[in-house]
Amino acid sequence: MNVQVNIEAVDIKKVFNRRVIFSNICFSLKEGSALAITGKNGSGKSTLVKIIAGILTATTGDLIFSINNNEILPINRFKNLGFVSPYLQLYEEFTALENLQIYAGVRKLNFNYEYFLSLLRKVGLFERKDDSVRTYSSGMKQRLKYAFALLHHPALLILDEPQSNLDSEGISIVSEIVKEQKQKGSVIIATNDKADLQYCDKIIDLDLKVNNSNI
Amino acid sequence: MNRFDYNSSVLTIFLKDFRSELRTRYSLNALLMFVITTIAIIMFAIGQEAPSVEILAGMLWIIIFFSAMSGMSRSFVSEEERGTVMTLHLIATPASVYFGKLLFNLVLMISMNFVTVVLYFLVIPNFVVRSFDVFVVTMFLGTVGLSCSATIIAAIIAKSNTKGTLYPVLSFPILLPLLLTVISATKMAIEGATLSMASGEFQILASHILVITAASYLLFDYVWKD
Numbered sequence: 001m002n003v004q005v006n007i008e009a010v011d012i013k014k015v016f017n018r019r020v021i022f023s024n025i026c027f028s029l030k031e032g033s034a035l036a037i038t039g040k041n042g043s044g045k046s047t048l049v050k051i052i053a054g055i056l057t058a059t060t061g062d063l064i065f066s067i068n069n070n071e072i073l074p075i076n077r078f079k080n081l082g083f084v085s086p087y088l089q090l091y092e093e094f095t096a097l098e099n100l101q102i103y104a105g106v107r108k109l110n111f112n113y114e115y116f117l118s119l120l121r122k123v124g125l126f127e128r129k130d131d132s133v134r135t136y137s138s139g140m141k142q143r144l145k146y147a148f149a150l151l152h153h154p155a156l157l158i159l160d161e162p163q164s165n166l167d168s169e170g171i172s173i174v175s176e177i178v179k180e181q182k183q184k185g186s187v188i189i190a191t192n193d194k195a196d197l198q199y200c201d202k203i204i205d206l207d208l209k210v211n212n213s214n215i
Numbered sequence: 216m217n218r219f220d221y222n223s224s225v226l227t228i229f230l231k232d233f234r235s236e237l238r239t240r241y242s243l244n245a246l247l248m249f250v251i252t253t254i255a256i257i258m259f260a261i262g263q264e265a266p267s268v269e270i271l272a273g274m275l276w277i278i279i280f281f282s283a284m285s286g287m288s289r290s291f292v293s294e295e296e297r298g299t300v301m302t303l304h305l306i307a308t309p310a311s312v313y314f315g316k317l318l319f320n321l322v323l324m325i326s327m328n329f330v331t332v333v334l335y336f337l338v339i340p341n342f343v344v345r346s347f348d349v350f351v352v353t354m355f356l357g358t359v360g361l362s363c364s365a366t367i368i369a370a371i372i373a374k375s376n377t378k379g380t381l382y383p384v385l386s387f388p389i390l391l392p393l394l395l396t397v398i399s400a401t402k403m404a405i406e407g408a409t410l411s412m413a414s415g416e417f418q419i420l421a422s423h424i425l426v427i428t429a430a431s432y433l434l435f436d437y438v439w440k441d
Contacts, residue, residue, distance in 0.1 A: 055304045057440060075436075078305050088305075089298035091231070093238045105227030106306045148302075 003155045004031040004068050005080075005186040007052065012061035014047050021047050025061070027204055034178070034187040034199050039206030045190040046085065048206070049158050052188060053083050067155050079107070082149030085160035086142070092134040096125050096144050099133060100151060107152050119147040123173055138165040146177060155185040162189055162196060175199075224307050228315025232290065233322070241293050246286035246327050250334065253278045258338045265341050272401035275335055275342075276394055279328055279361065284383040286323065287365040290316045291373035300373075304439075313366070313435040320369075321362040328358050345407030353404055353413070356420035357397035363424055364389050367431035370438045393423050 012025040021044040029035050037045050050056040051063065054077035065072045067080055090099050100116045120126045123143040133141060142165045149157060162174050178199045181187050189196050197203060236243055257274055266274075294300045303312050332354065335342055344350045365386060372381045400416035 053305070055301060075308065078307075081305075083305050087298065088301055090302060091235065091299060092297070093235055102227060102231050103306050106224045106231075106311065108224060 003185050004066075005155045006030060006064075006066045006069075007156075007186075008062075008064040009052075010062045012048070012051060012058045012063060014044060014051065014056070015059045016047075022206055025204070025206075027202065029186055029188065029202070031186060032182055033201045034182055034189065036197050036200035036203045037188065037190040037206065038192060038197070038203060040192070043206040045192075045206060046087070046160050048204075049083075049085075049160050049188060049190045053081055053158055054078060065156075079152070080154055081156040081158055082152070082154035083158045083160075084142075084145045084149045084162060086164040087160075088145055088148075090133055090141065090144055090148060093132065095130050095132055096120055096136075096147070097129045099144065100147060103148055103151055109152055116151075119150060122150075122177075123147045124169065139167055139170055142166055143170055143173070146174065150177065153184070156188065157181045157185070158188045158190075159196075160190040161193075162191065163193055171195075224311035225314045225318065228303075228307065228311060229318040229322075232316065232319040235293075236319075236323070239293075242286040242289040242323060245289075246282050246323070247330070249282045249285045250278060250327065250331050253281070254331070254334050254338055261339065268402050268405045269398075271339065271342050272398050272405060275332070275401060276357070276398050278331055278335070279357070280386075280390065280394060281383070282327055282331065283324060283361050283365050284386060286327070287320050287362070288369040288372060288382045290320055290366065291369045295373040309436045309439040310432065312439065313370070313431065316370075317362060317366045317431075320366050321359065324358050324362045324365075328354060342405070344404050346404045346409065346413075348410055349400065349408055349413045350404035352410070352417060353397055353400040353420075356417060356424065357393065357400075360393045360397075360420055360424045360427070361390065363427045363431065364393065367427070367435065367438070370435065374438075389427070393420065396420055396423070 007027075007029040009025060009027050011023075013023040014021040025048065027035065037048055039045050047056060051058050052065075054074040057074070065077055065080075072080055091102065094102065097116060097120065100119065101111075104111060104116070117126065117129070120129050123146050125140060125143055125147070128136070128140065133144065136144065157178075159174075159178070162178070163171050166174065178187055178189075182199070187199065189200060191197070235241070257278075294303060307315075368382065368386050368389065372385060375381055396416050396419045400413050400420070403413050403416065
């Protein structure tokens with residue numbers, strides 16, 4: 001089912017220890033669109049996606065997140081978004097399957113063993129589903145993060161450096177996931193990789209603070 | 216039936232921590248070693264002496280307090296050190312995380328205190344409880360109070376750089392009313408007081424638990440974010 005995701009950010013500013021990371025960030029995201037956030041290292045790409053995800057709070061500014069015209073409060077934002085990033089860590093003492101079962105349990109999702117298996121098949125981890133995540137390579141861990149992000153059918157998918165640690169097969173899987181997500185909701189990608197920009201309709205360059213629509 | 220086939224955030228976080236603890240022994244080994252070595256040191260220090268009731272009750276709660284300090288901070292510190300805090304942010308409400316961690320700390324503390332009390336009874340010959348019902352209620356309320364306070368303090372210190380030293384220092388003023396009351400109630404249990412005689416102590420302990428739990432629930436959002 002297609003859901004209408006709308007994000008309206010007005011004058012977002014973030015300060016860490018008196019250092020201004022970014023300020024005056026304004027953008028809007030409509031259903032079925034994809035937004036890219038670019039900028040050099042330290043420009044605040046990851047900080048901005050964390051603010052959008054509700055993990056961090058902006059120092060000033062407003063960010064309105066709504067689904068089907070209903071505003072979602074920051075505390076409930078996690079229910080509607082999937083998040084993938086290299087700095088996201090999954091529980092390494094558990095297997096891939098156990099990780100998905102834990103996340104489904106915490107999210108109060110209906111327990112669907114076949115669905116977990118289909119997700120692991122989709123990201124190419126089916127054969128290693130019963131192995132501890134500790135034994136995975138960095139690329140395999142990155143693939144598992146996609147299964148984690150898609151588990152609850154999120155309306156918004158936030159990808160921070162989506163191709164990080166992935167091989168060519170992994171990159172194709174990500175490409176497929178982004179295309180599917182654009183049909184179902186919206187995507188935000190924080191990246192410096194030009195290849196990732198092909199999926200996006202809008203680009204915010206944090207170095208220039210330019211919001212280029214329809215690029 | 217799958218082991219993770221349940222549908223409550225709090226219970227899932229508790230069971231996740233429980234299974235994780237069984238696999239990694241993050242807190243369990245530290246707690247067990249602390250209890251065993253402390254009781255052994257007390258046993259050698261006492262020798263043939265017969266310490267007073269006040270000292271015996273005080274020593275029991277010193278062991279329990281410091282074993283809690285050595286093990287219970289791990290519930291949040293381990294998430295911080297492994298970098299899985301953000302994962303929890305992305306799947307659960309702060310209240311679910313707090314109560315899941317509290318439940319885990321409570322179960323851990325009840326188990327550890329059971330072991331501590333059994334060892335204390337076996338090793339310290341003068342430790343004779345005349346009023347067992349008062350002793351059981353005191354141990355239960357003391358353990359719950361210690362777990363409630365230790366959980367929120369663990370969440371606070373997990374964000375700091377000096378986790379190990381800060382934990383007992385920050386806990387002491389918050390736990391002082393609780394510790395004084397449980398020591399007094401334990402002394403009463405040793406002396407053979409009835410439940411009604413110890414009801415004043417129990418009321419203080421119950422009030423402490425309620426106040427700390429309510430304050431923790433309200434504060435946890437701010438502690439957990441940023």
